[in-house]
Amino acid sequence: MADSTLKSDPTRENWKRVDAWLAEVLAGDDAHLRAALAAQRAADMPEIEVAPLAGKLLGLLVRMSGARRVLEVGTLAGYSTIWLARALGDGGQVVTIEAELPHAEIARANLDRAGVGERVEILVGRGADVLPRLEGTEAFDFVFIDADKESNTIYLDWAARLGRAGTIIVVDNVVRDGEVANEKTDSAQVQGVQAGLRMLADDPRFDASALQTVGAKGWDGVAIAIVTDARAEA
Ligand code: DHB
Ligand code: MG
Numbered sequence: 001m002a003d004s005t006l007k008s009d010p011t012r013e014n015w016k017r018v019d020a021w022l023a024e025v026l027a028g029d030d031a032h033l034r035a036a037l038a039a040q041r042a043a044d045m046p047e048i049e050v051a052p053l054a055g056k057l058l059g060l061l062v063r064m065s066g067a068r069r070v071l072e073v074g075t076l077a078g079y080s081t082i083w084l085a086r087a088l089g090d091g092g093q094v095v096t097i098e099a100e101l102p103h104a105e106i107a108r109a110n111l112d113r114a115g116v117g118e119r120v121e122i123l124v125g126r127g128a129d130v131l132p133r134l135e136g137t138e139a140f141d142f143v144f145i146d147a148d149k150e151s152n153t154i155y156l157d158w159a160a161r162l163g164r165a166g167t168i169i170v171v172d173n174v175v176r177d178g179e180v181a182n183e184k185t186d187s188a189q190v191q192g193v194q195a196g197l198r199m200l201a202d203d204p205r206f207d208a209s210a211l212q213t214v215g216a217k218g219w220d221g222v223a224i225a226i227v228t229d230a231r232a233e234a
Contacts, residue, residue, distance in 0.1 A: 002086045009121050010098065012214075012219075015214035015215055015217055015219075016215065017212070018215070019051065019053065019215030019216050020098075020216070021232050022053055022215075023051070023052040023053050023216075026056065027052035027053045027055070027056045028052075028056070029052065030134065032082065032110075032113060032115070033052075033079065033082060033114075034229070035054075035110070035113060035114075035154075036077055036078055036079050036082060036110035036114065037049065037077075037079060037223055038127065039077060039106050039109065039110055039176055040076070040077035040079065040106060040110075043077070043102065043103075043106050045076065045077055045081075045103060045106065046076075048076065048217075049077065049079040049080060049171065050079065050080045050083075050146070050217075051215055051217050052059035052201075052216075053215065054080075054172075054213070054222070055079065055082075055083035056078055058080060058083050058084055058087070058144060058170065059083040059084065059086060059087035060087070061142070061168060061170065062084055062087035062088060063087050065141060065142055065168045066141070066169070067087075067088065067092070067141035067142035068088065068091065068092050068093070068141055069092070069093050069095075069138055069139070069140045069141050069142075069143045070088060070092070070093070070094045070095070070140065070143070070144070071086075071094075071096075071097075071134070071140040071142070071143045071144070071159070071162060072082050072084060072094060072095070072096040072097065072143075072144045072146070072193070073096075073097050073127045073131075073143075073144070073145050073146065073147045073155050074096075074097070074098070074127075074144075074145070074146035074147030074148075074172075075096040075097065075098035075103065075104060075122060076103055076105045076107065076146075077103060077106045077107050077110055077123075078096070078106070078107030078108075078111045078114075078120075078145065080109040081094060081096050081107065081109075081111060081116075081120055082086070082110065082111065082114045082116060084142075084144065084223065085105065085111065085114075085119050085120050086114075086116060088119060090119075092119055093119055093120075093121070094119060094120045094121070095120075095121045095123060095134065095226065096120060096121070096122050096123070097122075097123045097124075097125070097127050097130050097131070098122060098123075098124055099125065099126045099148075101124050101126075102208070104122050104124045107122055108122055111179070111207035115163065126146075126153065127147055127151060127158075128151060128153055128154050129134065129155075131155070131158040131162070131205070132158075134158075134162050134204070135161070135162070139163055139164040139167065140159075140162050140163050140167060141160065141163070141164075141166075141167055141168070142167065142168045142170075143159040143162075143163060143167060143168070143169045143170070144169075144170050144172070145159065145169065145170070145171045145172065145196075146171075146173070147187040148171040148189075148192075149173060149176075149188075149190070149192040149193050149196075150188050150189060150191075150192040151192065152171060152192045152193060152195065152196030152199075153192070153195050153196050153199050155196075156169065156171070156196055156199050156200065156203075157187070158205075158224075159227070160205040160206065160227050160231050163227045163231070164227065164231070165227055165228060165229045165231055166226065166227065167226070167227040168223070168225070168226060169206070169223075169225040169226070169227065170222055170223070170224055170225075170226070171200075171222060171223040171224075171225070172198060172220075172222045173220055173222075174193050174196070174197060174210050174219075174220070174222060174223045175210075175212050175213070175219060175220045175221035176189070176190050176193060176220060177219050177220070178217060178219060180193055180194060180197070180221075196223070197210065197223060200223060200225050201204070204228060204230035205227060205228055205230050205231045206225045206226070206228060207225060207226050207228055208223055208225035208226075209224060209225075210222065210223040210224070211224070
């Protein structure tokens with residue numbers, strides 16, 4: 001009796017157990033993804049990559065949208081980049097931006113080892129500095145924003161400018177242990193997340209929703225948006 005109650009309580013421990021079970025059943029796992037994470041851990045990089053189920057979801061969204069060109073802001077060690085690049089298949093391209101050169105070097109090795117290196121370009125620098133260099137290139141079909149949260153509005157503006165009507169945008173970490181709903185937060189990161197969500201609501205270039213998630217990475221969430229026809233008039 002006590003046992004069954006425990007098992008169904010939505011405690012942090014139980015979310016993690018369910019997330020691990022779902023990941024084992026659905027997300028799969030392979031030597032290249034494991035090697036990428038091992039290299040990330042060995043380099044003492046922050047353990048903030050997307051969860052396996054989230055990586056798989058990103059890949060599915062890329063496939064569902066028929067995307068050929070993907071932009072990622074925040075490469076880290078390339079774990080999410082591997083999911084995105086695999087989903088594109090031959091002929092697809094990921095441009096991914098990483099602020100820290102040592103991280104970009106680990107990511108380069110991880111992507112090459114995973115066999116997707118030639119479809120991924122890593123641009124090193126802060127997003128706000130690097131994104132303007134992409135102006136005039138072919139439109140991106142899919143954008144994943146997962147970098148410094150303070151800059152989310154800058155990244156969303158560039159996602160609209162570098163995308164087209166119909167471009168899909170996914171923004172990671174929009175719930176932050178529930179802090180997103182705290183209007184009095186003094187965290188610059190949470191304020192950045194809030195500003196990004198308000199921009200998705202108020203700027204006619206976007207239409208968006210958000211999903212809370214629980215699992216290996218605690219209580220967080222993603223916003224999913226589409227670039228609208230209003231982009232042309234913006
Ligand atoms: C942090 C950043 C992330 O992108 C993430 O998924 C989790 C945590 C962070 O900076 O704390
Ligand atoms: Mg993230």
